[in-house]
Amino acid sequence: MTESGTRLTDFVNGSRPRGGDSPDLEVAVIGAGPHGLSAAVHLRRTGVAVQVFGAPMSFWRGMPQGMRLRSNMSATNMIEPVGPFSLASYMAEIGEEFGHPVSLRRFIDYGSWVQRNAVPDVDTRRVSCVSRDGRGFALELEDGEIFTARRVVVACGIAAFENLPGGFDHLPPDLVSHTGHHDDLSRFAGQRVAVVGGGQSAFESAVLMNERGAEVELIARGSEFVWLRSWSPIHFMGRLGKIVYAPTDVGPLWYSRLVATPAVFTRLPRETQDRIAQRAIRPACSYFVKVRVDGVSLTKATQVTRAEAAGSGLELTLSDGTTRTVDHLMFGTGYKVNVGRYPFLSQGVLDDLKVEDGYPVLRKGFESSVPSLHFLGAPAARSFGPIMRFVSGSWYGGSRLAQAVARQKQ
Incomplete structure (x- = not known):
């Protein structure tokens, strides 16, 4: 085991005492959300030793209170659709049943239950740097401790990929933000808020703020909104x-x-x-949000082209020539994958990583061009399809990763 407090620069420069030729860890998984937990469970089932790093369900804990999941009940299962860590098993254990749509609070509780029962030894510290080492990889944690790993699985989600349109960088964050920045939208009570976007996050954030006393206008560039039905x-x-x-x-x-x-x-x-x-993955609004949208002003086929501070708020100019005076501008414009924005990947790793349109190019087993470096979740969507953007994609990702790693060990 490595000495707490040893710095990565010492390790790379060779001044860190080395404890033999074997790395500390067989596999290090970065991320303790649905994809990271799935990877750990499936790897352990094949006999591969795994250490997971990161705060469990951290991305979900930062989402707006009152939010509900759009996915149906089967697609909300983690690890696999049927089994000891399914939603059905969770409901049986807590002695309570619930249906669609699943609330954010319920989903976080379910994910925490999965983590406690499936991967109880998660190291909640944040990985601050991953670099290549002669034995595989060196991982520096937020407190400076170093681990070496033969293999690294990046499954830390999309939080680093917030998609904010250009042209608004000059404005302070208390006036302009992304929907992913807020876990409590009640702070906007009594304020005038413009929300940009036409998908679920934009609509649900707008509705939640309206229900908490804000005056909200949703502005979307599309000529029509896509409303999902309650039936199929x-x-x-x-x-x-x-x-x-x-x-x-x-x-x-x-x-x-x-x-x-x-x-x-x-x-x-x-x-x-x-x-x-x-x-x-087209932008759309679920039926259970649509029925609550009446209090929100909806503007289609329009974009915010300019925003300038005016007093304590903002003066917005729209593409149709009209203006708005608001207290806050919020972008519900989703996430755009760019693995170069993961702050923990060293420049050396990024230099050797083959990327297309921000996505790592992955082969069988979700392995990148950097040997033994794997990516799960949304970064795998270009190589394995849109299923990887969703919780249900963890079923395929975790199992196929484990199969590939187990074969390489043989």
Whole structure:
């Protein structure tokens, strides 16, 4: 085991005492959310030793209170759709049943239960740097302690990828923010807020603020809003519905099974993959948010082209020539993957990492161009399809990663 307080520069420069040729860890997983926990569970089932780093469910804990998950019940399962860590097992243990839509609080409680029962030894410290070492990788933690690992799995989600349009960087964060910055939207009570975006996060944040006493206008560049229905044709198809529509709940009926099977999906031409992926993740608003949207002013086919501080608020100029005076401008514009924005990846690792459009290029087993460095979750979406952006993608990602690592050990 390494000495607490040893610095990465000492390690890389060779001044750190080395304790033999074997790394401290077989596999280090960075991230303790659905994808990281799934990786750990599946790896341990194959006999691979794993250490998970990171605060469990940290991304979800930072999301707005009162939020509810859009995914159906089957797609909200972690690790696998059926088994000891399923939602059904969780409800049986707590002696309580609940249905769709699952509240954020319920989901965090469920994820915490999965972590306590499946991976109780999570090291909650943050990994501050990952660099390459002769024995694999060196990981420096937030307190300076160093671990070496033969293999690293990056499963730390999308928090680093907030998509904020350019042109607003000159404004202070108390006036301009991203929906991902707020876990308590009641702070906007009594304020005038403009929300930019046309997807679930924009609509739900707008509704939650309105319900807490804010005056909210949602501004979207699209000419039409996409409203998801409370029902689907599969509800009338009986057992056939479960056959034609995958439990992963990603994509429309005619794409669902294809998207849920990355081994098939990734054989399609790149252009076709991109078109299907775009359809599967298009901005849309769930039915349970739509029924609460009446108090929010909706503006379509319009963009905020300019924003300037005016007194204690902002003066906005829109593409239709009109103006707005607001107390806060919030962007519900989602996340754009760019692994170069992960602050812990050293420049040496990034230099050797093959990337396309911000995504690492991954081969079988979710392994990158840097040997023994793997990526799960949204960064794997370009190589394995849009399913990887969702909780249900952890079923495939964790199991296929474990299979590949186990084969390499043999």
